[in-house]
Amino acid sequence: DARVTQTPRHKVTEMGQEVTMRCQPILGHNTVFWYRQTMMQGLELLAYFRNRAPLDDSGMPKDRFSAEMPDATLATLKIQPSEPRDSAVYFCASQGGPETQYFGPGTRLLVL
Amino acid sequence: AQSVTQLGSHVSVSEGALVLLRCNYSSSVPPYLFWYVQYPNQGLQLLLKYTSAATLVKGINGFEAEFKKSETSFHLTKPSAHMSDAAEYFCAVSTPGTALIFGKGTTLSVSS
Numbered sequence: 113d114a115r116v117t118q119t120p121r122h123k124v125t126e127m128g129q130e131v132t133m134r135c136q137p138i139l140g141h142n143t144v145f146w147y148r149q150t151m152m153q154g155l156e157l158l159a160y161f162r163n164r165a166p167l168d169d170s171g172m173p174k175d176r177f178s179a180e181m182p183d184a185t186l187a188t189l190k191i192q193p194s195e196p197r198d199s200a201v202y203f204c205a206s207q208g209g210p211e212t213q214y215f216g217p218g219t220r221l222l223v224l
Numbered sequence: 225a226q227s228v229t230q231l232g233s234h235v236s237v238s239e240g241a242l243v244l245l246r247c248n249y250s251s252s253v254p255p256y257l258f259w260y261v262q263y264p265n266q267g268l269q270l271l272l273k274y275t276s277a278a279t280l281v282k283g284i285n286g287f288e289a290e291f292k293k294s295e296t297s298f299h300l301t302k303p304s305a306h307m308s309d310a311a312e313y314f315c316a317v318s319t320p321g322t323a324l325i326f327g328k329g330t331t332l333s334v335s336s
Contacts, residue, residue, distance in 0.1 A: 116267075145323055145324075154327075154328045154329060155326040157323045157324070160323050203268070205268075205324075211256050211273060211275050212258075212270060212273060213270075214270070215260075215267040215269070217266060217267045218266075220265075
């Protein structure tokens with residue numbers, strides 16, 4: 113049963129600290145998405161990659177957020193420095209064809 | 225540009241009653257349309273999708289949706305609600321090669 117995995121599942125940190133979230137897409141999927149979910153804004157696209165190349169990161173605050181795909185089996189999302197307003201659930205999704213995205217369980221981030 | 229509007233942030237039904245969750249979309253090109261379900265503290269799970277084949281789409285757990293181009297709608301229905309259907313439901317739109325655009329979500333409550 114192929115699944116998207118995300119680590120950590122939960123993260124509590126203090127303002128100013130670096131946060132790194134990791135995602136392992138489904139093997140063979142060539143497109144990876146990062147979303148953020150908050151009560152106020154709902155689900156927002158932060159960035160996405162195809163064949164490891166960034167296609168769109170316009171939803172991401174550039175001064176503190178960065179997203180990379182070091183290889184086809186790992187996507188990372190970093191926040192440095194973190195702020196309380198970054199508290200949210202961060203989802204990774206992968207897509208192997210033209211249509212359907214499969215979501216990971218999310219990383220629940222709390223910045224104090 | 226695409227957008228999705230989910231009418232009603234909260235829907236309450238009795239067990240055994242019809243479930244109807246409304247979704248209207250806007251797209252300048254033929255869209256792909258999706259319904260995802262999110263249970264508490266979990267990721268998003270695909271319920272069903274429309275990708276320009278049959279306009280009546282059947283999904284998991286007895287849900288179905290009908291694509292109506294003239295009404296730009298993709299409403300989700302289930303003939304008889306079950307307690308386990310209580311969750312948040314998201315409608316989403318995309319076109320080939322683009323990321324999903326999500327609605328704000330509808331929370332479904334089911335009472336006995």
